[in-house]
Amino acid sequence: MWSQALTIALVVASGVAGFITSFSAYDALSWSRDLYYADARFADVFATLKRAPRSMERQLESIPGAAHVETSLAQIVPIAIPNVADPIIGRLIGLDARAPQRLNKVHLRSGRMIAVHHTGAIETLVSEGFAVARQLKPGDRLNALVNGKREVLLIVGIALSPEYIFAGMGGSPDQRGFGVFWVDRQALAAAYNMEGAFNQVAVRLAPGATEGPVIDHLNRLLAPFGGITAHGRDLQMSHMILDSEIKEQRVLGTVLPSIFLAVAGFLLNVVLGRQIATQREQVAALKALGYDNQAIGLHYLKLVLVIVVLGVVLGLALGAAMGHWFVGIYADVFRFPELRYRVKPVLILEAVGVALSAAVLATLNAIRATVKLAPAEAMRPPAPGVYKPMLIERWGLQHWVSPAVRMIFRTMERRPLRTGLTIFGIAVAMAIVITGAFWRDSIAVLMNTQFNQVLRGDVSIGFIEATPARIGHEMAKLPYVTAVEGARTVAARLVHANHTWRGSLQGKVVQPELHRIVGMDRQVFAPPLDGLLLTDRLAERLMVKPGDTVRIEFLEGRLETLEMVVTGVVNEMMGMNAYIERHALNRILREGDVINQVTVAVERGHEDALLNKLKELPRIAVAVSKSVMQRNIEEVTARNVLVFSGILTTFATIIAIGVVYNNARIALAERAWELASLRVLGFTRGEVSAFLLGELAIEIALALPLGMVLGYLLSAAIVNLIKTDEFYFPFVIQPATYAFAALCVLAAGIVSALIVRRRVDSLDLVGVLKTRE
16 A cells, blocks of 8 residues: 555645645744834834924923834935946935834844934945845945935945845835835034934834834824824735734635645545445454454554654655745845744644544544454455446436446446545645635736726836925926826825824826826725725725715825715735825815826837936936836746745645545545456457446546636635735636646646556556456
């Protein structure tokens, strides 16, 4: 039985490896995060404002429940690297070179800390992810447009921060287009005329304190200074992305290994049931000689344990290796001082316990039925099967198929449970291949929707502050610009009953063309002239539907408060958004016809020339190239999806081979006498093999459509489990993915069939015919 035992052990190993891989990666991320947060004193509450005097720090420190408060300066600026045309966005953060940090401590990876700035180039620390992506090192120089003035940044060190474990602009994994730069606070303050002021606040809670009262108190104190609603870690971008990835690993570590172990239990039940059936007489003889039920049951249980323990050992080794490899992949995206990996003993015990429990429960019924047989009954051969007309005979279709095919159908109908479970096992293997491969389809749809349907312009431009809309006419006169579309966004809080959301209210033109509002069904929406258009997840969060009224609290400008009706809901993929027509937003804010964002279309091949021109304009805070951002994101996602898909496809192939091969071996053992008799009667090896392998072919054919359905349902369930408020992964499975999964299962079936065919060809006709089972 070594080959059958090995295939079952490999299925067990797949389940255990998947469990160990996912949960050890989950543990590594959680453990490393918690240690780093504690060591770097990561804040619990964050707030952004326009400008407040540092004299406010004492009032902030007196907030009940706040243990430590730290203020800082931060600004978004364009960054230029010599000989690099790609647009780069930098976040400058003021670091007091004269005093140690109390919160969100910067960790130096290489180089040295910045010195107090006097004249010349501004010394800076740069985030490690950006430095690695752009191959920067201490001593390199960059250019930054700081408040309209070009400054030289001298890199003196590479650093990390708990605020930027994941450092991407707006949740994007693009580390080539966004970097964090820590500079002398006084130099940054002088550049923006903010000496003695701050625009960022971080608060660490006292033991036992909750963030709610602290956030409320902080909002009241900062409101006169343009304070945007404070928030906890749950809305801090880096923490939110990291927490989402941890949640995803927990889901995958639970769902997929459960399927593997269920299939392994099914195979063990079938194989052990067959083994016991062939040994009825030996069991009876042992019982007649005095062996009790416990001893006989333990004998078969040992057989199960040998197979399972082999699978568990292989799975633990493979899972630990893959988990360590996965953590290495994560290290390129999530930057920790040390991404610690371990396989906790409790995780090993859980994997062993679950695998053994599944195996024992699956085979317990077969063992119990055997040991309960009385010796006299066990010595008799099993009662012959009950024969009756087949389904195709009752339907009158027997003349449409050959006698050989009727024999195959008769065998399958005589054992409907085993046939059904075999079909189901093959279908599960196909479903897992689909689950691993559909991510490519979904990401392709996501990228196409965001970069071709939503963002149809080529360059997105953000201004330092709201600017008269006539700036759009000036943009249209720039070289190679073919179309311009302005927008106004304003920080706001939406309130409905006890539900709140803080974000940006986006004012768009009546019929957006360069930056559109597109649902997952590709339906294009127009911003309402009198009311709000909300994304579906935002509507769910606020518990509103079209026709309901929400209160809008503007968090910048005049700090107006008013109520508006929700006129519609759109199911977008990215973020929670609220839309209104731009002129309507301008009227509400009583600010005139102003914009703070522009999207432009550019002649093909001239994007770099325009970006270089934009670097010379002082009022522009950021300029983002669609093509560059798309390319950078694809570089990250393509590799990760390929790895994940490859692993699941390998595991699924093991399951398919395990199910098909074991079923074929059992069928061969049961029908060896019949097949040998056919060979003696003159049937060729091919004709004899067709009786056995034809059954497998029919089972695979029936499993393929079922596998497609199961793959669809399993993939949909996983997408639903990993969705977050900020991101909804589009669920799409292309026909090519179904075809790929079917080919994988067919390949596994062919390999199994070839192995069994060799055994059929090498049947010992004399030995088989001497004894009837």
